[in-house]
Amino acid sequence: MPETINDTVCIIVPPHQRMLKVVRLTTTAAASQSGLNLDQADDLNTALDELFRLSLSKSGSERTFCLHYNICSDRLEVLVEDINAGIGDKTSKVGRYRRFIIDKVVDRFEERSNTKGGFDILLVKFMSD
């Protein structure tokens, strides 16, 4: 698997509904740079919609939604920083729903514990042949 990272894009937005558009625009632009087609870009946007709405539902006045895009030659990686509760409880309906949807629309997703006591979430979408 080629490991070349051609570009990195980072955005930090407050978790306000109106900022979802900024996330979507950035994702579509990064997906385009990675050579993903519109279907694949929309898949990533679907996954990020879920994570963004999860972030909206959490409490705390200094919350941010922080995304790192690694634009690779064959894929796009998106790291969503510090979703403090992860995707959600595996036993809850909403948690299972999110896992199911995200798992279906991206090629890989991982929850990684971070040093802040929360979770980072990695989404990867590969360019199709």
Next chain:
Amino acid sequence: MAKKPHTTLSRDEINSLFLNYKDNRDSEIKNVLVGAYMDLVHSLARRFVNRGEPLDDLVQVASMGLLKAIDRFDPERNVQFTTYAVPTIIGELRRYFRDRSSAIRVPRGLRERSYMLNTAIQKFSQENGRSPNVSEIASALGISEEDVIEGLESNEATMIASLDTTSEGGDLSLLDMMGGEDKTLKLLDERLSLAGAMSNLDSREQNLLYLRFIEGLSQTEIADRLNISQMHVSRLLRRSLQSLRQNLTTSSREPYTS
């Protein structure tokens, strides 16, 4: 543009009817005139059929335009009726789209770009059997990638996708093509353990989710199957997911902001 009505009535007979109607406002004469110009109504309505509204509705709107044109036409001005009726009917159709089709008013330039994008994406998908990427669309349209991305997002706001929309050239609505309740939908339900939330969804929304998330069809493949655009599928999927999410969050009492 039709220059003369497709009718067995001669031009002189038509003129005579208009003169008579002007004097008497006889509803029977009006009915004859309406019948004489219904081909024109259908022809003009069909021009707008690819904008997501059912042809029957468009014919009704265009017919209203025809009625107005007949009422207002002055046969003594020595102008052909079609010359007066065509812009009246088209104006009625445009008003209909202005009033009903746009959920949010967006700048005309963006609307036009969005329409161009939709057409280009469909064309590309048909020719290549896959979804295009942004640069391919930009190249096909001769516009920048930034403009394509902006247009794609603006498209989301311009139209509320109706499940009753008739596919282009077809008699079946999207609802019809998506079929009724499918036993295999239980798969989705079982996999998600989302009995309550799924059962509250419209069966067509369930089917759309099934095609995407259980059958694993891409948006382009769903678009092909349903004879609608990929962008339309994208909007419908987003709406279906939103409904599902809303049902879940309501039932599980998880805080939710939309």
